[in-house]
Amino acid sequence: MIAVQTSAAVPDPLSVPANAPEHCPGTESQLAGKADACAGCANQDVCASGATRGPDPALPLITNRMANVKRKILILSGKGGVGKSTFTAQLGWAFAADEDTQTGVMDVDICGPSIPTILGIASEQVHSSSTGWSPIYVQDNFGVMSVGFMLPSSRDAIMWRGPKKNGLISQFLKDVDWGDLDYLLIDTPPGTSDEHLSIVQYLKESGIDGAVVITTPQEVALQDVRREIDFCRKVGIRVLGIVENMSGFVCPNCKNESQIFKPSTGGAKRLAEETGLEFLGAVPLDPRIGKSADFGVSFLDEYPDSPATTAYLDIIDRIKQLVD
Template structure:
C-alpha cells in the first residue's frame, strides 16, 4: 500500500505564499529567507497561525476511514479538463465488479457536477442513527455531494473557507460509508481550501495516491505543474497523469484527429519532466459528454469506442500500481 507521508504535521501553505514557504506550522514560519517580503510574514512570525491543538474531528474521521481500503484523489489545477467525468468512469469501472464496494466523495463544493454525471441529481441525502447515508447509483456505488443538499440546481454555493472545510469534515466523519474497497474523491480545480482540508483530514488515515488529469495544450499543463508541486509539498503520493481529449474520435468510423495540439509535448513530456507515469491518453468522443448529460456510464454504453479502451487500460494500470491485481 502506498502511504502518505503523515508522520509529521502537514504544513499549511497560504495561497499567496512565496515558492519556498516553510508553512504556517513550521518553526521557521515568518523567519526564513523565503518569508522576506511576504504579506503574511508578520502574522506567521507571531505564531498566530499555528494550530492550538489537534482538530477534534480527526478521531471521528480516523474511525470512519478505518473501513475504507483505498482512498484516491482526482486532481487537476485546470477546470474543464474532464476531471469529474474521469472520476465517474473510474468509480463505475471499480463498481463493475459486484463484490467491489465503491464510493465517490464530491468536494467540488461550488461546482458539484458528480450527481448529474451519475444520473442522481434529483436525489437527497437521508440521515439515520449511524450518520448520513450516501446516495446510491447501484448497490455497490454510493455518492456524497453538496449537490444533493441544494434547493435547486440553479442555487450558487457562496461559502468562505471555514464553511467549506466544515462540510468536508462532515463528509468524512458523519457519512456512513460502511466497508469500502475504494473511495474516490473528486476535487475542484486549483490548490486551495478544499485540497488542503481533505489532505489534512486524511493524513492519519492515509491517502493511497492522486491521479492528475490534464489536456494536451500548454495552458492546462501549466496548472497541472502547480498541482504536482502541491502534492509534493503536502506529501500526497501521485499515481500518475491522465491526458484527456487527446484527439477526436469520430463516432461512426472511429477515426481520430487532433483538436488540442500538444505544442509543448503534451502530458507525455510533462510526465517525463516530472518523473511521473503517464497512465494513458483518452481521446475526445462526443458521446462522453452525452453520457454525462444523461447520467449513464460511457464505458457500458459504448464499449467499442477507443475512449472506452483507453479508460479501461488506465483503470487497470491504477489497480496494478495499488497492488490490487
C-alpha cells in the same frame, strides 16, 4: 448562501468569526494571524499568539470512520474543464462493475458539484440515520456524497468562506456512513485550494493511497498541472500518474481520430517524462462522453466499442495495479 438540508447543521470546526477575511487560514492553522489575508483583521493578534490553536476534535472521528476504507484515491487537475469529474465517474463505474467491489465517490468540489448530474442522481437528497449521513447509491455497491444533493436548486450558488468548506469536508469524512469500501474516489476542484489542504490534513492519519492527475494536451493546461504535481510533492501525496484527456477527436461513424488540442510542448506524455511520473494513458474525445454525462449513464457500458472506452479501461486497470 445555501442552507444544508439535513438534520444536522454543517459544523465549523475552525471556529472562524463571522467577520473573518475572505481567505482566512483558520484559527488552528500555523499561519493564523500571520497570513496576508489576516492583515487588518480584528482577531489578528489573538490568532497570532497561538491561543486559539489546538487539536482538531474531528481528526480521531475521521480516522475511525476511514478505517473501513481500504484505498483512498484523489482525482486532481490543475485547470477546470479538463474532464476530471467525468473521469472520476467512469473510474467509479468501472470499479463498481465488479459486484464484490464496494466503491464510493466523495465530491469535494464545493462550488461546482457536477458528480450528481454525471452519475444520474442529481434529484436525490441526503438522509441521516443513527449511524450518520447515508450516501446516495447509484447501485448497490456504488455510493456517492456531494454538496450537490443539499442544494434547494441546481441554480443556487454556494458562497462559502474557506472554513465553511473545510467544515463540510470534515463532516463528509467523519459523519457519512460509507460502510466497508474497497475504493473511495475523491473528486476535487481545480487547482490547489482550501479543499485540497483540508483533505490532506483530515486524511493525514488515515493515509491517501495516491492521486491521479488529469490534463488536456495543450501547454496552458500543462502549466497548471505542474503546479498540481508540485503541491502533491510538498504535502507528501503519491502521484500515481498523469492522464491526458481529450487527446484527439474520434468520429463516432468512421472511428478516425484527429487532434483538437495540439500538444505543442509534447503533451502529458512529455510532462510525465520531465517529472519522472507514469503516463497512464490518453483518452480521445468522443462526443458521446458528454452526452452520457448529461444523461447520467455510464459511457463505458453504453459505448463499449469506442476507442475512448478502450483507453479508459486500460488506464483504470493500471490504476488498480498501482494501488492494490
